[in-house]
Amino acid sequence: MLFFVEVVISGLTAGVMYALVALGFVLIFKASGVFNFAQGVLALFAGLTLHGLLTGTVPFVHTVNPAWAMPAWLAILTTIAIMILLAIVWERLVLANLVNQEHIILFMATLGLAYVLEGAGDIIWGSDVKVLDLGLPQGASDYFLDTFNLYVEKLELFAAATAGVLVVVLALFFNKTRIGRALRAVADDHQAALSVGISLRTIWVIVWSVAGIVALVAGIMWGAKSGIQFSLSLIALKALPVLILGGFTSIPGAIVGGLIIGVGEKIAEVYMGPYVGGAIENWFAYMLALVFLLFRPQGLFGEKIIERV
Amino acid sequence: MTMDQAIHERESQMEVAAAPSPPPILAVNNIEVIYDHVILVLKGVSLEVPKGGIVALLGANGAGKTTTLKAISNLLSAERGEVTKGSILFEGHEVQASSPDDLVRRGCIQVMEGRHCFEHLTIEENLLTGAYTRRDGAAAIRRDLEMVYGYFPRLKERRSALAGYTSGGEQQMCAIGRALMSRPKMMLLDEPSMGLAPQLVAEIFEIVARLNEEQGVSVLLAEQNTNAALKLARYGYILENGRIVLDGTAEELRENEDVREFYLGISSGDRRSFRDVKHYKRRKRWLA
Numbered sequence: 001m002l003f004f005v006e007v008v009i010s011g012l013t014a015g016v017m018y019a020l021v022a023l024g025f026v027l028i029f030k031a032s033g034v035f036n037f038a039q040g041v042l043a044l045f046a047g048l049t050l051h052g053l054l055t056g057t058v059p060f061v062h063t064v065n066p067a068w069a070m071p072a073w074l075a076i077l078t079t080i081a082i083m084i085l086l087a088i089v090w091e092r093l094v095l096a097n098l099v100n101q102e103h104i105i106l107f108m109a110t111l112g113l114a115y116v117l118e119g120a121g122d123i124i125w126g127s128d129v130k131v132l133d134l135g136l137p138q139g140a141s142d143y144f145l146d147t148f149n150l151y152v153e154k155l156e157l158f159a160a161a162t163a164g165v166l167v168v169v170l171a172l173f174f175n176k177t178r179i180g181r182a183l184r185a186v187a188d189d190h191q192a193a194l195s196v197g198i199s200l201r202t203i204w205v206i207v208w209s210v211a212g213i214v215a216l217v218a219g220i221m222w223g224a225k226s227g228i229q230f231s232l233s234l235i236a237l238k239a240l241p242v243l244i245l246g247g248f249t250s251i252p253g254a255i256v257g258g259l260i261i262g263v264g265e266k267i268a269e270v271y272m273g274p275y276v277g278g279a280i281e282n283w284f285a286y287m288l289a290l291v292f293l294l295f296r297p298q299g300l301f302g303e304k305i306i307e308r309v
Numbered sequence: 310m311t312m313d314q315a316i317h318e319r320e321s322q323m324e325v326a327a328a329p330s331p332p333p334i335l336a337v338n339n340i341e342v343i344y345d346h347v348i349l350v351l352k353g354v355s356l357e358v359p360k361g362g363i364v365a366l367l368g369a370n371g372a373g374k375t376t377t378l379k380a381i382s383n384l385l386s387a388e389r390g391e392v393t394k395g396s397i398l399f400e401g402h403e404v405q406a407s408s409p410d411d412l413v414r415r416g417c418i419q420v421m422e423g424r425h426c427f428e429h430l431t432i433e434e435n436l437l438t439g440a441y442t443r444r445d446g447a448a449a450i451r452r453d454l455e456m457v458y459g460y461f462p463r464l465k466e467r468r469s470a471l472a473g474y475t476s477g478g479e480q481q482m483c484a485i486g487r488a489l490m491s492r493p494k495m496m497l498l499d500e501p502s503m504g505l506a507p508q509l510v511a512e513i514f515e516i517v518a519r520l521n522e523e524q525g526v527s528v529l530l531a532e533q534n535t536n537a538a539l540k541l542a543r544y545g546y547i548l549e550n551g552r553i554v555l556d557g558t559a560e561e562l563r564e565n566e567d568v569r570e571f572y573l574g575i576s577s578g579d580r581r582s583f584r585d586v587k588h589y590k591r592r593k594r595w596l597a
Contacts, residue, residue: 099387178441185427185438192425194384196487197413197442249429303429 006150007270008263013156015262016163017225020218022239022246022254023166024211029248030174031183031207034106038114040236042083042212045117047219047228048125050079051132057125072134076216083212084205091204099190099200118233127230132223159221163255166217170210170251183207187249241289247302256300261285332401333357334495334527335381335417340395342373342380342551344388350376352551353395356529358495363521363528365542365559367535367572373551374531375422378497381529382419383409399495414442416494422503422531424480426487428473432464435472435483439490450490457486460516478509485513489520495527496520502534510534514541535572539563547572 021043028036036042051057053075070078094109137154144152174180186193186203194200222232238261246257265284273280292299335358342351351373358364366374379385380392383404397404399417412418427435436457440450458465461482467475472483481501488496498517502510514537520526532538539545539559547555547568555565562568569575 178437181430181434181438182441184430184434188427188429189425191384191387192421192427193438194387194409195382195413195419195421195425196439197410197418197491198438199408199410 007266011263011266012259015259016160018238018242019255019258020163020221021235022242022258024214025239025243026251026254027211031187033187034103037110040233041114041117042215043219044232045121046216047223048121049082050075051130051228052125053078079216080213084209087205087208087212095204129227129229131227136224155224167251167255241285244289244292247299249303250301253299253301331360334360336398338396341393342376342390343393344390350551354553356546358527358529361525361527363542365538365545366531367545368548372548374548375499378499378531382497383412413491418488418491418493419497420484420488422499424484426472426480426483431469432472432483433468436486436490439487453490457489461486477504498530510537
């Protein structure tokens with residue numbers, strides 16, 4: 001029994017990590033109806049930037065001050081500023097020229113962004129695995145070890161708490177604020193949003209900035225867990241089944257979807273794996289997503305597909 | 310008060326105040342619109358809306374009504390359309406260079422054809438998006454929300470329903486109410502009667518008349534429903550193939566034989582022959 005609980009917990013914590021990436025997708029999808037293929041790379045890029053700023057490996061920095069390093073808080077703030085700047089540049093250069101285009105065209109643009117960012121990250125920061133040391137709690141939680149005799153990583157608890165806070169903040173932002181309402185309006189109908197005086201360009205900058213910040217959070221968590229490495233961009237693919245389960249438009253859905261996928265694949269791996277030779281973890285999520293597509297295409301919490309007759 | 314009475318009353322008020330004509334709130338001077346750099350849609354359209362007036366823009370499908378409205382509200386650029394000639398003046402200022410949100414802030418808002426409510430937002434949230442450009446505080450916006458509910462009691466009943474699940478009439482009311490939330494000086498209404506039962510059309514037009522009277526909103530109304538539109542409006546323009554072919558007061562247009570025949574479907578006396586249609590076409594060319 002204890003073993004089962006441990007499996008579930010490790011699944012839940014993995015799920016939180018997926019959910020953090022999935023959140024970024026949901027944001028962009030909610031506001032523009034576009035699947036942002038670059039979300040994983042965005043997390044990678046944010047992580048790399050943060051690491052670079054922390055350790056002073058910024059290109060050309062040696063010409064100014066060779067022994068340069070930033071305190072963690074300043075590095076995080078600077079990275080946030082860079083993500084916002086990135087959103088502005090991206091909107092100016094690409095999105096502004098693609099107003100009123102088909103969703104698939106915007107999707108292709110994000111695919112391009114993914115490659116550009118990945119390449120840029122590689123050139124600027126190098127492709128080796130980087131250890132991100134922000135002083136986040138590490139090691140096993142004593143509380144869980146003493147009281148329940150369970151092994152739970154402190155970092156994972158921290159990630160879960162962060163995800164929880166993020167969801168509450170984002171839910172309030174989307175449902176209670178003027179800008180949040182405008183974001184949802186834009187997602188529903190670009191033209192009508194324009195007609196009531198919502199500036200699409202401002203909205204896009206905002207939503208990509210928020211997605212960039214969420215990506216930074218995901219990058220920090222993944223970086224602290226397994227180092228910042230280029231395979232991070234592939235986690236984006238794991239976020240896809242998470243989204244199909246939770247619903248592309250639901251912020252709580254991203255979390256619940258992430259948890260279900262995380263737990264599901266761990267349980268499947270541990271208990272079914274031995275019968276089929278293992279490695280279930282790699283495809284279990286996709287199979288689950290397929291089942292959902294057949295029976296509930298909008299996901300668990302997705303917006304109802306409104307069809308009037 | 311019935312709609313006709315309301316209109317009569319307004320007309321008599323107009324006569325009293327008609328003496329010095331104030332500058333128009335909107336003036337469109339001979340504009341030409343081209344889509345995709347090649348498709349010429351408007352070939353010189355001019356019209357004027359007096360301050361506090363209701364003007365109808367009439368015409369068949371594809372005549373260019375929607376394009377005219379979108380040219381005014383600057384929504385054309387999102388559809389790769391472009392005003393290539395002429396000028397549009399709102400309150401005496403050229404507006405071609407300003408963005409749609411700029412225009413909304415200045416007080417000119419369009420209610421698009423086909424309602425275009427935000428389906429996944431509730432009715433109340435829809436109305437609140439209309440106040441997006443406003444900076445005068447939550448209290449003022451609350452007050453206006455109640456004002457909109459006053460005009461459209463039905464929206465108040467459905468305030469927490471998702472707009473996508475409400476009826477066509479309710480959506481049209483929602484779209485007009487949403488525009489009203491921006492405190493407009495001028496509303497561009499694009500086919501508010503589309504797909505609605507005659508009774509609902511009458512109800513909505515009556516509310517538009519009241520808005521015009523009580524809130525002082527000037528209205529440019531693009532309509533195919535000539536009959537209803539000419540009851541509401543005081544002045545009308547008839548648009549055909551991207552050209553204004555006729556204009557006049559609502560009275561004149563209602564009495565005009567061609568309008569009666571081709572837009573109102575009332576023929577005077579005997580059934581007319583095809584020759585008259587040709588006569589009309591000739592006349593039209595001459596007018597344009």
